[in-house]
Amino acid sequence: MPQEKRDLRNLAEPVRFKRALTLLLMTLILPGSAQIAAGSKRAGRWAWRVIGGIVAIVVFLILLSLVWRSGTINLLVSPRTLRVVQILMVLLAIGWAALFVDAYRLGRPLTLERNHRLTTSILDGVLVVLVVGALFWGSTIVSAQRDFVASVFGNGQKSKADKGRYNVLLLGGDSGADRIGTRPDSITLASVDSNTGRTVLIGLPRNMAKVPFPAGTEMAKQFPNGFEWNNCGHDCYLNGVYTWAMGHKQFFPGVKEPGLLATQQAVEGLTGLKVNYYVLIDIAGFQHLLDAVGGITVDVGKKVPIGGIGSPIKGYIQPGKNQHLDGYHAMWFARSRAGASDYERMTRQKCVMTAMLNQLSPQKVLTKFQSIASASKEVVQTNVPAGELGTMTDLALDSKKLPVSSFSPVPPLIRTGDPDFGLIRSKVAEAIGKSEALDKAASDGNGKKSNTPSSTPTKKPSKPSSTPSKPTTDVEDVASICKA
CATH class of the missing domain: 3.40.630.190 (LCP protein)
Incomplete structure (x- = not known):
């Protein structure tokens, strides 16, 4: 990690405390931003690439579901897809936790007063537990879904719709x-x-x-x-x-x-x-x-x-x-x-x-x-x-x-x-x-069936x-x- 250009000890202690808290919150809202601002820009850029990739995949799946919902669901419930998602969530949890630890280090806790250092340490620990816990909880849900699909549904023969x-x-x-x-x-x-x-x-x-x-x-x-x-x-x-x-x-x-x-x-x-x-x-x-x-x-x-x-x-x-x-x-x-x-x-x-x-x-x-x-x-x-x-x-x-x-x-x-x-x-x-x-x-007028019931009033x-x-x-x- 590159050294800070200025000596943080020249800043007032309350300013150093606010800076430490800001770095942690930046990591919560946008992982890697703390590193871009005060640490290794290379590490921050890699974090942003990962986030960008995740956002792109989510947007793609949302758009795909609008035009091909059944195919999107099939893709998402596939045991292979679920296994990949489970592994990625675990890796994401580990990487995000590492960014929190590094953001805490960039806040220079040893330069803070005892109470401020304790507050920063507790906040960092809470954020790590919340974020990592949420991702691991999500991975257990994905694992349960994968186990459910594998246990209940098999490789049975596909049956085509009969007369629609x-x-x-x-x-x-x-x-x-x-x-x-x-x-x-x-x-x-x-x-x-x-x-x-x-x-x-x-x-x-x-x-x-x-x-x-x-x-x-x-x-x-x-x-x-x-x-x-x-x-x-x-x-x-x-x-x-x-x-x-x-x-x-x-x-x-x-x-x-x-x-x-x-x-x-x-x-x-x-x-x-x-x-x-x-x-x-x-x-x-x-x-x-x-x-x-x-x-x-x-x-x-x-x-x-x-x-x-x-x-x-x-x-x-x-x-x-x-x-x-x-x-x-x-x-x-x-x-x-x-x-x-x-x-x-x-x-x-x-x-x-x-x-x-x-x-x-x-x-x-x-x-x-x-x-x-x-x-x-x-x-x-x-x-x-x-x-x-x-x-x-x-x-x-x-x-x-x-x-x-x-x-x-x-x-x-x-x-x-x-x-x-x-x-x-x-x-x-x-x-x-x-x-x-x-x-x-x-x-509708094109003869395409709609999922909306007819608005014509009928006798109940x-x-x-x-x-x-x-x-x-x-x-x-x-x-x-x-x-x-």
């Missing part, structure tokens, strides 16, 4: 040894417009009988007349497809979890829609994920039992508006069956999914990311490839801006014991058509409770169902 829509199968079931015998109690197909993100939730009753399978599939060969056999009882319902396939793996060579494949094929046969991806959620562990995000707030139309159906009722979730539920109570709100029909429970599950979609803000994800990622690894299993995270996240962000529609093939429209599958498929197509019509009405639907006794069988805003 991504259809994602959402399954909820209790965990078990190797998941053998698991019956997905919650089966919902989310059909998402690949352009606007507008979503239709198709809730499928778990007690749907005689489910057909697409021609050419192994399940269609085993059950050419639909999923039934002699004296099978409840095992022949839709939620029994998973269990049957897991118990007959010999028919699915090379498939790790045939239960998921068979259930996916059953849903395709039911709805007439191609299933692009699935997401399996362990309902028992779902409460940990909800706790990680701080719970959800929903309207409860009537008291919901905690427990029951094979176990004693331990209490109730009381009715009321804006009820904040932690993970445990939100889980029971979604899964409770005592004193309720399957169709009522399906509606409550839609309410929970919609509440999470609307209430999980980017700020909350950032501040609680480590706990969210840790919980998600334990409860989420999916075949969405890591390379499609950008596309799915992009659509999720768009869907937050729009109402979510729903359709459920339930009585009285559909008899689940003897379903009219042609009617179900036509109603599914009708539900999607109504949803797409909303996008068409909101399109009635707002039944979040736990209606009658199922919803037509398209509507799911949020309107979840009102007390």
Whole structure:
């Protein structure tokens, strides 16, 4: 380091103290500026080059996200990118700490009075801890993101949108040894417009009988007349497809979890829609994920039992508006069956999914990311490839801006014991058509779909409770169902 040209001892002590404080604050605001002003200009210029490079990268990513948001997200969540970012943050923390130490030295603490020297030393230590701590905290978040992506998302096969829509199968079931015998109690197909993100939730009753399978599939060969056999009882319902396939793996060579494949094929046969991806959620562990995000707030139309159906009722979730539920109570709100029909429970599950979609803000994800990622690894299993995270996240962000529609093939429209599958498929197509019509009405003069809902006033639907006794069988805003 070059020597100072003037002797600082000729300055008044208060001036030397202010100078020392200024050098530290300069390092906080613009690392390297203290060195440019009073130390090694070469070191300061290198610090500025690093800062300039970081700013250029950030600006580039911001501009890229404006024209290609999904690609930007894919780039940012790539495990390789996250590893590089993690290493750079650690190196940046070390370099910034070194600049603070050098700025403290340039302040000539030995020329200061005892109290001023102590103040300068404490300030320097606090700034080092704050800056380095923040960067190391950021690196742990990046590490958690990388671990989460690597653990949950793999190198699955990319699936193209079918007729302009991504259809994602959402399954909820209790965990078990190797998941053998698991019956997905919650089966919902989310059909998402690949352009606007507008979503239709198709809730499928778990007690749907005689489910057909697409021609050419192994399940269609085993059950050419639909999923039934002699004296099978409840095992022949839709939620029994998973269990049957897991118990007959010999028919699915090379498939790790045939239960998921068979259930996916059953849903395709039911709805007439191609299933692009699935997401399996362990309902028992779902409460940990909800706790990680701080719970959800929903309207409860009537008291919901905690427990029951094979176990004693331990209490109730009381009715009321804006009820904040932690993970445990939100889980029971979604899964409770005592004193309720399957169709009522399906509606409550839609309410929970919609509440999470609307209430999980980017700020909350950032501040609680480590706990969210840790919980998600334990409860989420999916075949969405890591390379499609950008596309799915992009659509999720768009869907937050729009109402979510729903359709459920339930009585009285559909008899689940003897379903009219042609009617179900036509109603599914009708539900999607109504949803797409909303996008068409909101399109601009160039015919490009907009993410902004139509400003044309429409008659608002009635707002039944979040736990209606009658199922919803037509398209509507799911949020309107979840009102007390």
